[in-house]
Amino acid sequence: MSSTFAIILTGILVAAACASLGCFLILRRMAMLADAISHAILPGLVAGYFIAQGPSLLAGFFGAALAGLITVGLVELLKNTQRVGGESAIGIVFPAMFALGTFLVSKYYADVHLDADAVLYGNIEFVGFDHWYLGETDLGPQSLWIMGGLCLINLIFISVFYKELKLATFDAGLAATLGFSPILIHYGLMAVVSITTVGAFTAVGAILVVALMIVPAATAYLLTDRLPWMIGLAIAAGAIAAVAGFGLAFMLNGSVAGAIATITGVEFGLALLFSPKQGLVARARRLARQRIQFAADTLLVHLLQHEGSPEAAHESTIGHLQSELKWNNKFAQRVLDLAQRRSLVRCQGQQLELTTSGRERSQQVLQLGRV
Structure with missing residues (x-):
C-alpha cells in the first residue's frame, strides 16, 4: 500500500468515525467536549507511561481513554449540581485535568522525554510508515487498523442504539417515559466519544480530530433537519475534506492536517452562506x-x-x-x-x-x- 493511499484512507476513516458522533454532540450542544478531552488526557498519558515504565502505545491509549471518561464524569457531576451550565462545567474540568497532567510531568518526569507524538498524538503524514506487525507478518499501517476498528464500533453503536440516541437527544423526558435511561445512553455516547477521540489522536493529531468531529457535523446541521441525512452529510463532508485537504497540502507542500482542517472550515463557510434553508x-x-x-x-x-x-x-x-x-x-x-x-x-x-x-x-x- 502506498503512503499516499494510506494517508487519504486514514483521513477518510477518521472523518467517518468522528463526524458520525459529532452530530450528536452538536445536537446536544456539547461541541466543546471533544476539545476538553484533548486537553484532559495528559494525566492519563502520564499514568500510561508510569504503568508501562516507558513509552507504550497501548498503555498510553488506555490511560488517555480513562482520563477522557473521568473528564466526562466530572463534567456531568458539575452539571448535575445545577450550579454551573454545561459549557462552564467543561471550562472548569479540562484546565484542571490538564494542569494536573502538567504537574505530574514536571514533578516526576522532568528529565524524561515523554514522546506525545509517538505515544498518542501521531502525525498523519507518517501513517504509511508506522506498520503493525503480528510476529513476522506485516499487517499494514497501524492507523488503518485503529481507525477501521473505531469506525466499525461507532457504526454498530449508532445502528443498534439509534432509536435510543435519537430520543434521548431530542426529548430526554419522552425517552425516560418510554423506559429508556437517558443517563445511561448519555454515558454510553460519551464513552464512545472518548475512545474515538483518543484513538484518532494516535493517527492524525489533536487539532485534526477536533476539527473532524465538530466542523463536518456543524456543516451538515446547516444543510438538513433530518438526523439520518445529517449523519450521512457529516461523514461525506469529512471525507471530502480529507481528500481535498491532502491534494491542497500536496500542491502547496504544506501540512496535511492543517490543510484538511482548513477545508472543513471552507465547507462550513459555504454551507453558512448557501444552505437552502439556513444559509445567510x-x-x-x-x-x-x-x-x-x-x-x-x-x-x-x-x-x-x-x-x-x-x-x-x-x-x-x-x-x-x-x-x-x-x-x-x-x-x-x-x-x-x-x-x-x-x-x-x-x-x-x-x-x-x-x-x-x-x-x-x-x-x-x-x-x-x-x-
Whole structure:
C-alpha cells in the first residue's frame, strides 16, 4: 500500500468515525467536549507511561481513554449540581485535568522525554510508515487498523442504539417515559466519544480530530433537519475534506492536517452562506421577499382606505404613494410588480385600483393587524 493511499484512507476513516458522533454532540450542544478531552488526557498519558515504565502505545491509549471518561464524569457531576451550565462545567474540568497532567510531568518526569507524538498524538503524514506487525507478518499501517476498528464500533453503536440516541437527544423526558435511561445512553455516547477521540489522536493529531468531529457535523446541521441525512452529510463532508485537504497540502507542500482542517472550515463557510434553508444568502432573500410582501400589503390597505373617497384620485397615484410611503423608484416598482403578478391591483396610467382579490386580501390584512 502506498503512503499516499494510506494517508487519504486514514483521513477518510477518521472523518467517518468522528463526524458520525459529532452530530450528536452538536445536537446536544456539547461541541466543546471533544476539545476538553484533548486537553484532559495528559494525566492519563502520564499514568500510561508510569504503568508501562516507558513509552507504550497501548498503555498510553488506555490511560488517555480513562482520563477522557473521568473528564466526562466530572463534567456531568458539575452539571448535575445545577450550579454551573454545561459549557462552564467543561471550562472548569479540562484546565484542571490538564494542569494536573502538567504537574505530574514536571514533578516526576522532568528529565524524561515523554514522546506525545509517538505515544498518542501521531502525525498523519507518517501513517504509511508506522506498520503493525503480528510476529513476522506485516499487517499494514497501524492507523488503518485503529481507525477501521473505531469506525466499525461507532457504526454498530449508532445502528443498534439509534432509536435510543435519537430520543434521548431530542426529548430526554419522552425517552425516560418510554423506559429508556437517558443517563445511561448519555454515558454510553460519551464513552464512545472518548475512545474515538483518543484513538484518532494516535493517527492524525489533536487539532485534526477536533476539527473532524465538530466542523463536518456543524456543516451538515446547516444543510438538513433530518438526523439520518445529517449523519450521512457529516461523514461525506469529512471525507471530502480529507481528500481535498491532502491534494491542497500536496500542491502547496504544506501540512496535511492543517490543510484538511482548513477545508472543513471552507465547507462550513459555504454551507453558512448557501444552505437552502439556513444559509445567510437564503435568509437575506427571505427577508427581502418578506419586506416586499409587507410593502405590498401596505399598498393594498392604503388603496382600500381611500377607495371611493374624494381623495382617491390623488392618494392612489404611483407618484403620491412613493412620496408618502418613502419608497424609491426601484423598490416601488418591485412592490407594484408583485401586486400585479398576483392580480391584486390594476394600473390605469398613473392610477392604481384594487381588484376583487386585492380588496379581499387588504381586508384580511386589516383583520390580522399586519399593518
